[in-house]
Amino acid sequence: MTTLKSKLHDDLIAAIRARDELRTSTLRLTLSAITTEEVSGKSARELSDDEVQKVIAREAKKRREAAEAFANGGRAEQAERERAEGELLGEYLPQQLTDDELQQIVARAVDEAKADGAEGPRAMGAVMKKVNPQVAGRAEGGRVAATVKRLLAG
CATH class of the missing domain: 1.10.10 (Arc Repressor Mutant, subunit A)
Known part of the structure; x- marks a missing residue:
């Protein structure tokens, strides 16, 4: 059974090989956030898919908030980058409700x-x-x- 974390890792390797800079940096940061979460308690542990999903959702939310802040600050290029990262992370989350x-x-x-x-x-x-x-x-x-x-x- 493939875990969500291993799928992220496999996709990161594919992105590096494809020289996809946006996907590579986004997945690297997300995997780093997952690792941080895994070692943050009293003892290191492997996160479940649900917990990994929560970390991804938190990262996606950060991107949306940053995109809004950059857009309000007149920094359209950065806002667009944050939006693109957020959408990329959205691919790993369940379909959002309408x-x-x-x-x-x-x-x-x-x-x-x-x-x-x-x-x-x-x-x-x-x-x-x-x-x-x-x-x-x-x-x-x-x-x-x-x-x-x-x-x-x-």
């Missing part, structure tokens, strides 16, 4: 919470508890929270 799919999942959870007697802003925690396992890795937390707030307010 706004409609996310809204349907959250709407069901809001209905369930209301059936359990939780309503309004106070129901936020209850709804998030129901939604998070269903959307794990397929929608960013901020996006989920914004959708929950909007549907609870409405």
Whole structure:
């Protein structure tokens, strides 16, 4: 069975051979972040595919935030590079939920919470508890929270 980490490593070797500088540097940084995570506890350990996916998602989010910061600072070239790195990392993540799919999942959870007697802003925690396992890795937390707030307010 091929792990996600070994796939990243194989893709890095292929990128080096193909002289694909963007893919090479992005995968190197990501593998480095994974290694850092593996040795960060009391004892070194191998990360599971789910944990590797979380590291990749975190790295992709960093790229999106950096791209936004560079774009706002008038540095279009750097913003484009960060965006390209983020998209490249996205290839290793599960398919992200569309706004409609996310809204349907959250709407069901809001209905369930209301059936359990939780309503309004106070129901936020209850709804998030129901939604998070269903959307794990397929929608960013901020996006989920914004959708929950909007549907609870409405």
